[in-house]
Amino acid sequence: MLVADRSAGGGSGAAGRAPAADRPDSVRNVVLVGHSGAGKTTLVEALLAETGVIQRTGRVEDGTTVSDYDEVEVRQQRSVNLTVAPVVHNGIKINLLDTPGYADFVGDLRAGLRAADAALFVVSAAEGIDGLTRMLWEECAAVSMPRAxxxxxxxxxxxxxxxxxTACQDAFGDAVAPLYLPVGRCEGLLGLLSQRLYDYSSGTRQEREPGPDLLASMEEQRGVLIEGIIQESEDESLMDRYLAGEAIDTKVLIDDLEKAVARGGFHPVLAACAAPGSGPVMGMAELLEIMTQGFPSPLEHPMPEITTLDGKPVPGLGCDPAGPLVAEVIKTTSDPYVGRISLVRVFSGTLRPDMVVHVSGHGLADRGHEDHDVDERVGALSSPLGKQQRPMAKCAAGDICAIGKLARAETGDTLSDKDSPLLVTAWTMPEPLLPVAVRARSKADEDKLSQALSRTVAEDPTLRLDMNAETRQLVLWCMGEAHADVVLDRLAKRQGVEVEKVPLRVALRETFGGKARAMGRNVKQTGGHGQYAICHIEVEPLPSGSGFEFVDKIVGGVVPRQFIPSVEKGVRAQMERGVLAGYPVVDIRVTLYDGKAHSVDSSDMAFQIAGQLALKEAAAKVPPLLLEPVDEVSVLVDDSYVGAVMSDLSSRRGRVLGTEPVAGGRTLVKAEVPELEITRYAIDLRSMSHGTGTFSRAFLRYEPLPAHLADKVRENAEAE
Structure with missing residues (x-):
């Protein structure tokens, strides 16, 4: 503990003096990162108890129980939502952002990183580090975010x-070193800088002199810690003095440690037993001191890029409560009773109840999120804690609050002054790559589905909604299977709409395998004006990607000029409907070379129908081919999984094009793979690479579907 190392003080106790509501230097925004089961939520509960927000027995000061804090996460496997829990320690307000531990919910993880000024990585002593945690460490390192x-x-x-x-140092680098060593099974902590023992074995936190055996056991790690601090020190003479044998004053080391942690150059490691008990929980007091003394305030953390609505940069903005308002919606939830709740991080200015703000954003129209450029009135502000919303008079720059009933604002949108609207550059959102086809379970569900989906998409920017006109399916593009299950569960429980999964149809194409001549004859006489149209066409295939050509070779006026476009229109209409299994026909040339007309009974519609009949007749003479879409797939994996990935791609009828080495012991594998084979690749790759693999896909071209698969498609089409 930094303060303890300075003064040999006691535990953290209760909240202490209240932080100033308009002082960014009295705020810390800390995101908790780690895999599911590492103990993030339990750690937050222990910190709430340590600071007096909840009682040791698990009851909040207003009567709310601990289980009320994380009820949403309990119901969704405890770890699928970004939640905020504010605590106060020594006059500093700490907004703890508890993030999901599943790779499927990386969107909430990145939202937490955006809202935070420092990251606390939670690692289980029993389970180690997973691939997602490594990837997030690299993301934090890329933006120099302070970490512990x-x-x-x-x-x-x-x-x-x-x-x-050792696993942390291997995964995170040499700038990772412990500040404390645990003694026994949660019996105490040995401070490496103070060389004091913080004893928790009696149920109270007591500080005492460690025995000679403990001092000897800490010597090596203490040397590593001091050298790490000195290497990050701005005092270049410190290393020479240390190597010369001079004892460096502990206060100097602590000052340099705090500066190194705040700028992201050094990453301290602490130990904790986070299960709440009747007395102080080991490591909580020390952890609170790291967050308040070592982590930077919003004043010290760089602002995100801010522009005008037309994209011009806005320089000079800082974390100033008196500055122009710039805030960002980092999370949106819909409650069937309360309505929409927006979790907001204020970067500049001060947000107050009932003020009118401009809502702008957010560039995700391709995922079903409309762009916004509207004014809205802010409702009541509150400080969230689980289900509890505690009123706030204002939310100044650097702080986080919840706003109720913002009707238009969605995750990623910017709130700013209505007279001078600004835009915060959106953070990168991962691409959802698991398609899930769904349909309403009943007519009543179908009537409510559109509005329910709109609300659900507003909550989740990683969800993409696609109404596929070709396959006539409603497709939800999700991050993974767990994400899909949560989305369907929210539709049912929050929106009251039941949907069910159906087999996904891939948008195939049809074409002709050879030349064919055919006649379309539409002759009907029913009294009065009848229908009379006869056309002779020749159909021939074109190279892949050529599209459609219509050639007019009519001579002598056997088909009047005004009806030639009608034949083409009929052919095009039949191409859209398909001639084999209901998929569009592509890459053909149709030549109209003969026909007959009637002076009275011929019409535009008659020749359209004749054109359709002619194309269907040609298809009966030369069986069409089914074409499947082929994607260009790029897979990024750790070197140890390259062989497994390449073998798997080959088993999916893929063609591996090559590999490229990537920094950090990774390899980029490029391949061409049929879409039919990768509909569930997001799930399979994660399993195969233990969560470390990522991939992207882009449509490349259409290729003939193998005969045995084409037969199955044809049989299914006939059955339908």
Whole structure:
């Protein structure tokens, strides 16, 4: 603990003095990152108890229980939503952003990173580090976000602190070093800088002198820590003095440590047993001091890029409560009773209830999210804690609040002054790559489905909605299977709409395998004006990607000039409907070379029908081919999984084009793979690469579908 190392003080106790509501330097925004089961939510509960927000027995000061704090996460496997829990320690307000631990919900993870000024990586001493945690560490490193690591579950029977520490140093680099060493199974912490023992074994936190055996066991790690701090020090003489044998003053080391942590150059490791008990929980006091003393305030963290609505940069903006209003919606939820709730991070200015703001954003129209450029009145502001919404008089720059009933604002939108609207550059959202076809379970569900989907999409920018006109299916593009299950569950529980999954249809194409001549004869006499149109056409295939050509070779006026476009229109209409399995026909040339007309009974519609009949007749003479879409797929995986990935792609009828080495021990595998074979690749790749693999896909071309698969498609079409 930094303050303890300075003054040998006691535990953190209760909240202490209240932070100023309009001072960004009294705020810390900390995002908790780690895989599911690492203990993030339990750690937040322990910090709430440590600061007096909830009682040790699990009851909040207003009567709310601990389980009320994380009820949403409990119902959704405890870890599928971004939640905020504010605590106060020594006059500093800490907004704890608890993020999901599943790769499917990386959108909420990135929202948490956007709203935070520092990241706390939670690693289980019993389970180690997964691929997602490594990837997020790299994302934080790319933007120089300050980070610390807390190793939890020290009391677990399989816990191995030294092994977990080594795994962190291997995964995160040399700038990772412990500040404390755990003693026993959550019995105490040995401070490496203070060389003091913080004893928790009696149920209270007591500080005392460690025994000679403990001092000897910490010597090596203490040296590593001091060298790491000195390497990051701005005092270049410090290393020379240390190597010369001079004892560096502890206060100097702590000052340099705090500066190095705040600028993201050094990453301290702490140990914790986060299960709440009747007394102080080991590591909570030390963790609070790291967050308040080591992590930067919003004043020290760089602002995101801010522009005018027409894209011009706005320089000079800072985290100033008196500045122009710039805030961003980082999370949107819909409650059937409360309505829409927007979680907002204020970067500049001050947000107040009942003020009118401009809502702008957000460039995700391709995912079903409309762009916004409207004014809205802000409702009541509150500080969220689970289901509780505690009123706030204002939310100043650097702080986070919840706003109720913003009707138009969605996740990623910017709130700014209505007279001078601004736009925060959107953070990168992952591309959803798992298609899930759904349909309403009943007529009543179908009537409500459109509005329910609109609300659900507004909550989740990683969800893409696609009404496929070709396959006539409603497709939800999700991040993975767990994401899809949560989306369907929200539709049912929050929106009251039941939908069911149906087999996904891939948009195939049809073409001709050879030349064919055919006649379209539409002759009907029913009294009065009848129908009379006869056309002779020749159909021949064209190279892939050529499209459609219509050639007029009529001579002698056997088909009047005004009806030639009618034949083409009829052919095109039949091409859209298909001639084999209901898929569009592509890459053919149709030549109209003969026909007959009647002076009275011929008409535009008669020749359209004749053109349709002629194309169907040609298809009966030369069986059409089915074409399947082929995608260009790029897979990024750790080197150890390259062989498995390449073998798997080949088993999917893919053609591996080559590999490229990528920094960090990764390889980029490029291949061409039929879409039919990769509809569930998002799930399979994650399993195959233990969560470390990512991929992208882009349509390349159409190719003939193998005969045995084409036969199945034809049989299914006939059955339907």
């Amino acid at each position: 690591v807390v190793i939890t579950k020290i009391d677990h029977q399989r816990a191995d602190f030294e092994e977990a520490l």
